[in-house]
Amino acid sequence: MLCYNSIMLSNAPLLSAAHLSLRIGGADILSDVSLAVRPGEIVTLIGPNGSGKTTLLRALLGLLQATGAIARKPGLRIGYVPQNFPRDRSLPLTVGRFMRLFADGPAVAAALVRVDAADLRGRQLSALSGGELARVLLARAIAGKPELLILDEPLAGVDVAGEAALYHLIAQIRDEIGCGVLLVSHDLHVVMAQADRVVCLNHHVCCEGSAEQVVTDPAFARLFGPRVASELALYVHRHDPAHQDYVHG
Amino acid sequence: MDDFLWRAMLGAGLLGAAAGPIGCFVLWRRMAYLGESIAHMGLLGAAIGLLMGVAPLLGVSVLAIVAALLMARAGDGLIPAGTFIGIVGHVGLALGFILLAGMETVRTDLLGYLFGDVLALSNTDLMGIAAASVAVLLASVFFWRAWLMATVNGDIARAEGRTNRFADIAFLVLVAALVAFGLRVVGALLIVALLIIPPAAARPLSRTPGGMACLAALIGALSAPLGLAAAYLKDLPAGPAIVLAAAVLFVLSTLGAGAATMLSARR
Known part of the structure; x- marks a missing residue:
């Protein structure tokens, strides 16, 4: 399955975590979570609300302190799209200027074109719709040519059709710049169609593997219910890239 | 024109100019409350300075900077940051008041610490304010990018390793320094107005x-001669008059921009 970048997959991890645990207010938010992302690989984190997905990402990024070991490739360039991006109308900032804070002009222009948002360049950041903001934030994250893209539910506010397109775009960008991708999402269908590896989280790692392996795992059915599991199993089978003519790029 | 008026105009103008750009960040980061608490602690600093026989400005500066760093580090640990900041600031205000009230000789100065005494600036005061203002303006240029990045989204900056710990500390120290020097000009109760109103007028x-930062500096600087002129002509307290002048500029810019939008919408 998905063998076109199997050579890259054999590389050492960009980011890895071993036995991460985090307690907040007496509750185990994360317990003994281990995870690694390798170059060129899309790892998707799924799990019910409140299962610790965002907390895990924030711990991996160093925004939260957790116990356990986190190892980064030295000098790792990360592109991060946070779950929340509060905007304040008191700050006048165009999309172009916002992006120029993080990357040079040509890279900004190319990244905006890549996510089909070149026309947003002169717009005020605070005036963007949710879907437009999602694309701009993705453009910002890829403008710096990251080795690892970390996306925390990057699609809140994006409609279903836009969501599928954006996931497809993320996979294409991965192919182009060869970055690893770690993303959190709630939409199981789109996730299953694009991920190389799925990690199912409910404070601990319930199951992980390829989409096919995960949906047939008994732990997955326990987490999401048997109905969702069997429906997704069918879906994953139909959307398996090996079963269809699927042209990248 | 009298010397004291020149000193007042220069001191307040320079301070207003320096407060503009920094004030933009205070506005964008919604830190007005922190600024007020720093100013309240500054009053305690002035009282301690007087009590120990050192220059009040030294006490104000030291306590304002310590308070700024302490409150910014409070985070959301044991108690919410907002609660902590509010308590520390008001404890500072209350303690400062009690200490000042105990000193018979400075009792009359109390109003000056609360609302400023810009007409009583000495040449030494003016030099201090000028030095502080220039330093703040230069630092604003130097740290601009780092501050803006942290303002737009602190999480992205931190996650991608783009933070500059020194820039964060410098920001707090500079806000505290402005507040400390501003205490002489518009007082502990009104200094945050000089940080907030000119940027709001520029927005x-x-x-x-x-x-916005450049325009805020200009409006801040302009508020001083306008306010002092009004104070001179109508015999008003100078510090509050400067703040009111800034507020008038805010109203004018807001109404003007609103009218321009309506006109262009009609066309």
Whole structure:
């Protein structure tokens, strides 16, 4: 399955975590979570609300302190799209200027074109719709040519059709710049169609593997219910890239 | 024109100019409350300075900077940051008041610490304010990018390793320094107005952060001669008059921008 970048997959991890645990207010938010992302690989984190997905990402990024070991490739360039991006109308900032804070002009222009948002360049950041903001934030994250893209539910506010397109775009960008991708999402269908590896989280790692392996795992059915599991199993089978003519790029 | 008026105009104008760009960040980061608490602690600093027989400004500066760093580090640990900041600031205000009230000789100065005494600036005061203002303006240029990045989204900056710990500390120290020097000009109760109102007046007329900062500096500087002129002509307290002048500029810019939008919408 998905063998076109199997050579890259054999590389050492960009980011890895071993036995991460985090307690907040007496509750185990994360317990003994281990995870690694390798170059060129899309790892998707799924799990019910409140299962610790965002907390895990924030711990991996160093925004939260957790116990356990986190190892980064030295000098790792990360592109991060946070779950929340509060905007304040008191700050006048165009999309172009916002992006120029993080990357040079040509890279900004190319990244905006890549996510089909070149026309947003002169717009005020605070005036963007949710879907437009999602694309701009993705453009910002890829403008710096990251080795690892970390996306925390990057699609809140994006409609279903836009969501599928954006996931497809993320996979294409991965192919182009060869970055690893770690993303959190709630939409199981789109996730299953694009991920190389799925990690199912409910404070601990319930199951992980390829989409096919995960949906047939008994732990997955326990987490999401048997109905969702069997429906997704069918879906994953139909959307398996090996079963269809699927042209990248 | 009298010397004291020149000193007042220069001191307040320079301070207003320096407060503009920094005030933009205070506005964008919604840190007005922190600024007020720093100013309240500054009053305690002035009282301690007087009590120990050192220059009040030294006490104000030291306590304001310590308070700024302490409150910024409070985070959301044991108690929410907002609660902590509010308590520390008001404890400072209350303690400062009690200490000052105990000193018979300075009792009359109390109003000066609360609302400023810009007409009583000495040449030494003026030199201090000028030095502080220039330093703040230079630092604003130097740290601009780092501050703006942290303002737009602190999480992204931190996650991608773009933070500059020194820039964060410098920001707090500079806010504290401005508040400390501003205590002489508009007082502990009104200093935050000089940080907030000129940027708010600049906002409707700006399309970029840099433009807003420059315009805020200009409006801050302009408020001083306008306020002092009103104070001179109508015999008003000088510090509050400067703040009111800034507020008038805010109203004018907001109404003007609103009218321009309506006109262009009609066309």
